Amino acid sequence: MYQLEKSNTREAIGDTIHQLARENEKIFVIGGDSSTSMGLTGMEKEFPERTVNVGIAEQDAMGAACGLASMGLTVFIAGFAPFVTMRAVEQFRTFACYPNLDVKVFGGQGGLSAANEGVTHQGTEDYGIMSHFPNCTVVVPADCNSARVITRAIASHYGPAYIRGGKGSVYGIFGSDYRFEIGKANTLTHGDDVTIITAGAALYNVLMAAELLKNEGVAANVIEMPCIKPIDAEAIVESAARTRAVVTVEDHQIIGGLGSMVSDVLCDRCPTVNKQLGLRDTFGQSAGHYELLDYYGIGVKDVVAAAKAAIAMK
Numbered sequence: 001m002y003q004l005e006k007s008n009t010r011e012a013i014g015d016t017i018h019q020l021a022r023e024n025e026k027i028f029v030i031g032g033d034s035s036t037s038m039g040l041t042g043m044e045k046e047f048p049e050r051t052v053n054v055g056i057a058e059q060d061a062m063g064a065a066c067g068l069a070s071m072g073l074t075v076f077i078a079g080f081a082p083f084v085t086m087r088a089v090e091q092f093r094t095f096a097c098y099p100n101l102d103v104k105v106f107g108g109q110g111g112l113s114a115a116n117e118g119v120t121h122q123g124t125e126d127y128g129i130m131s132h133f134p135n136c137t138v139v140v141p142a143d144c145n146s147a148r149v150i151t152r153a154i155a156s157h158y159g160p161a162y163i164r165g166g167k168g169s170v171y172g173i174f175g176s177d178y179r180f181e182i183g184k185a186n187t188l189t190h191g192d193d194v195t196i197i198t199a200g201a202a203l204y205n206v207l208m209a210a211e212l213l214k215n216e217g218v219a220a221n222v223i224e225m226p227c228i229k230p231i232d233a234e235a236i237v238e239s240a241a242r243t244r245a246v247v248t249v250e251d252h253q254i255i256g257g258l259g260s261m262v263s264d265v266l267c268d269r270c271p272t273v274n275k276q277l278g279l280r281d282t283f284g285q286s287a288g289h290y291e292l293l294d295y296y297g298i299g300v301k302d303v304v305a306a307a308k309a310a311i312a313m314k
Contacts, residue, residue: 001211002171002204005144010108010165012144014039017076019105021047027155028068030054030061032079033064038108038165042080062088062096062103069101074155077253080114081107081123081164085130096135096160104154104161105130110140111200111251112284112292113166122284123164128256130162131229137161137182139228142203145174150169150226153180164200168289171204185232187239191219195239197262198249199225201289206249209303220307228258233265240266245273245310249303251293254278273313275306 021027021043030052035044044051054061058079065075077084084107085092096103107126114121131138139154139161141147147165149208154161179186185197189210198206210220221239225232240246246266248259259276266274277298284292294297 002173004039005172006169007144008166008169009141009144009147010037010167011039012147013106013141013151013163014078015042015149018043018046020152020155024074026073027122028075029050030065030075030077032056032058032061032083034079034108038078038106044180046105050254058088059091062091065103066091066095066101069096069103070099070265072234074102074104076104076106078106078209079108080121081110082121084214085123085126085162089129090118092160095134096116100135100159102158104163105285106163106164106165109167110164111166113168113201113289114294115168115252115289115292116286117208118286119283122137124253124284125256125281126252127162127164127228128253131261133160135160136229137227140164140199141226142200142224143173145172145176146178146180146226149178149180153182157182166201173203173207180226182227183230183232184227185235186224186226187221187235188224189220189222191221193219193245194311195221195243195246196224196249196303196307197223197236197246199228199256199258200251202249202251204291205293205298205300206303208300209307212300212304213307218307218311225258228261231261231265233269236262236265237270240270240272244314247275247303247306249298250278251298252278254280264266275310277302277306
């Protein structure tokens with residue numbers, strides 16, 4: 001049904017930034033010696049005067065990005081997810097989010113997508129960290145087409161943002177007509193038995209699980225949550241009120257991740273059965289991306305089992 005894409009989301013994001021730079025002379029990119037891997041080689045060649053490589057110095061990159069943004073520019077800072085969201089996090093919080101500057105952090109190798117590069121390059125805490133800061137929008141594309149649409153939307157939306165990209169190929173889910181709105185979810189399948197909420201590369205596993213559940217007579221309401229912050233609380237509550245059973249699935253630590261955010265909404269507005277799939281307070285290992293999702297309980301069979309368990313707990 002779905003095919004692995006030849007490209008990956010970080011290349012799709014990088015290429016879109018390049019296209020945007022052709023349309024808007026106020027777009028700048030600051031990188032940490034990672035232009036090739038982040039899909040920004042074209043941008044670097046065509047607009048060298050608007051592409052700055054500070055080397056492996058993410059804190060300096062963030063400071064420079066904030067300085068340029070304070071002059072009215074839209075600045076993308078590009079680097080590997082663990083480094084741009086942890087090494088430079090204090091600079092982002094204080095000098096981008098606090099003054100509400102137009103700084104877009106583009107993190108590659110989000111989640112377990114770094115795969116064989118291992119734990120040092122796997123960004124399994126990234127969007128949880130970036131979601132803590134006021135004024136910051138956080139988005140997680142699921143495939144290349146959605147990555148292109150989402151990047152354009154974030155570029156046109158003023159203010160700090162974090163865009164998660166991935167290293168490896170992901171399954172193509174959406175067409176070029178993909179629709180995205182900040183703060184809004186997308187309902188992909190409709191059902192009244194269980195709600196399954198997910199984002200990013202895990203979406204493929206969820207859709208495969210929903211198909212298996214359908215074959216067993218279980219109707220899942222699958223919600224893609226491409227905008228982690230602001231989260232679409234209305235979509236969560238509406239679905240949870242009908243199904244009375246919610247499962248969240250994410251390529252991220254459960255602590256502080258999508259599951260935690262959904263739980264906050266449910267506790268406040270619609271208490272119900274809620275099961276969470278994701279990394280459970282553990283570091284990743286080295287293997288293929290989808291192998292790792294299976295290993296850490298985020299695979300298709302795990303989603304099926306969690307959905308059945310949630311239904312049984314009603």
